[in-house]
Amino acid sequence: MKVITFILSLAISFNTFASDTNPAKDLLLKMANAVHTRNFDASFVVVKGKTMEPYRWLHAKQDDIEIEHLSLLNGAGLEMVRVDNQVTYFEPQSEPYSLTTDSIAGPIPEVLFKNVERLSGHYDFVLGGKGRISGRAAQLVRIESKDEDKYNYWIWLDMESSLLLKAAYVNHQGEALEQLQLTHISVTEQPASMLLEILNRNFPTPLPNNSLETLDSNTAKTWKIDWLPAGFELLKSDRHKLDLNNELTDYYLFSDGFVEVSVFIQRPLPGKRLSGSLTSGATTVYVHNGGNFDVSVVGNIPSLTAKKIAESVTRAL
Numbered sequence: 001m002k003v004i005t006f007i008l009s010l011a012i013s014f015n016t017f018a019s020d021t022n023p024a025k026d027l028l029l030k031m032a033n034a035v036h037t038r039n040f041d042a043s044f045v046v047v048k049g050k051t052m053e054p055y056r057w058l059h060a061k062q063d064d065i066e067i068e069h070l071s072l073l074n075g076a077g078l079e080m081v082r083v084d085n086q087v088t089y090f091e092p093q094s095e096p097y098s099l100t101t102d103s104i105a106g107p108i109p110e111v112l113f114k115n116v117e118r119l120s121g122h123y124d125f126v127l128g129g130k131g132r133i134s135g136r137a138a139q140l141v142r143i144e145s146k147d148e149d150k151y152n153y154w155i156w157l158d159m160e161s162s163l164l165l166k167a168a169y170v171n172h173q174g175e176a177l178e179q180l181q182l183t184h185i186s187v188t189e190q191p192a193s194m195l196l197e198i199l200n201r202n203f204p205t206p207l208p209n210n211s212l213e214t215l216d217s218n219t220a221k222t223w224k225i226d227w228l229p230a231g232f233e234l235l236k237s238d239r240h241k242l243d244l245n246n247e248l249t250d251y252y253l254f255s256d257g258f259v260e261v262s263v264f265i266q267r268p269l270p271g272k273r274l275s276g277s278l279t280s281g282a283t284t285v286y287v288h289n290g291g292n293f294d295v296s297v298v299g300n301i302p303s304l305t306a307k308k309i310a311e312s313v314t315r316a317l
Contacts, residue, residue, distance in 0.1 A: 038187055046179070109259075126141070136160065149302070151259075265295050286298075
């Protein structure tokens, strides 16, 4: 009897251990570590429908200091530089500015370079097949939404360096809506000289956090957003004028830790407009006419999800 009890306890312990391990999640954690510790020089393109944006991405670790550089190579250009917890943005026709943050706001979701465990409440991590990307052996890891209100995100990782080789927003029919793929990557022992020179540059003093992350209680009390996908929480709200038309708008920013969704509410513009959506890759812009106000929802979410969010907006009583 004691032998049987011992065997059963071993089986239960093994099952508990097995249920706590997830090879797909472990690979994502290895990727996050590799991105922060390896020296690399990579080029990638982001493909949205018929448009393509090329980037160059460099990273180095020098004497416990992280240095990262991301630049958009087309058009007037966009340059982002990170030295540890300070990121500086150089944008066309604007003065450079710095933020206190540990990640660059680029085309790759920031949470992938941190602890992805925070996503496990609303996403599953699934191991896919193996293949070859940019001439390197790759392993597919799928981040699958637990409901159809959000897209899935597939990532192909370099089996040698654990770095990202390809990523895609994928709908629930298995169609890739927007893709990012490395066209070149070089992993080296020593940091690139270009990155070491960054340590000698002077950057603007970071903007105060309270000027960036605001929660305007008056704005929050003006409107009710009665429906959001599971896991989304309010990060920011304010009232400001839009650069596009100089119209005053109430603005809300929501996130589930992986995807951000912006909601803009303003008075109707002249002329009768029908509700509807526009999409570019995974990005949806849905405009809803609520009678005496217009709602615009923008984010990497399905059109139906954006529609449900927009139509749930009502004036607070």
